[in-house]
Amino acid sequence: MDEKSVRRAGLDHWKDLTLYFYEDFNEFFGKFSDRKNIYLVTKFAKNLLFDRKFSNESVFVFGNETSGLPGEIHEEFNDDQKIRIPIHGPVRSLNLSNAVAVVAYEAFRQISSEI
Numbered sequence: 001m002d003e004k005s006v007r008r009a010g011l012d013h014w015k016d017l018t019l020y021f022y023e024d025f026n027e028f029f030g031k032f033s034d035r036k037n038i039y040l041v042t043k044f045a046k047n048l049l050f051d052r053k054f055s056n057e058s059v060f061v062f063g064n065e066t067s068g069l070p071g072e073i074h075e076e077f078n079d080d081q082k083i084r085i086p087i088h089g090p091v092r093s094l095n096l097s098n099a100v101a102v103v104a105y106e107a108f109r110q111i112s113s114e115i
Helices: 003-016 025-030 071-075 096-114
Strands: 038-041 059-062 082-084
Touching (some): 059 096
8 A cells, every 4th residue: 555546535534544554453452551442343242323422532443345354353353342333135235445534433323522
């Protein structure tokens, strides 16, 4: 990933973005001494996104659009840290970018009074 390949996604906001790269999940999770504010977003979660209280310290982890998060990542977190977006009916029709938008705006809604 370089600026040219992702500039279109950021449009004119690229200058306001701080982008971090990690070699693997271990390096990423090692950044957080306390994992209680990390939430895995997965269709397998029992807890709905809207039933959790987030803060501006909350971190959301999304998996690959086709295969989701690896099983070993699921094993490292308890059920309270797994959330899902409610979808009506048998067909899940949110792609990854839409799922990120839904979660981000719900978190923003909750913490907007803190900003």
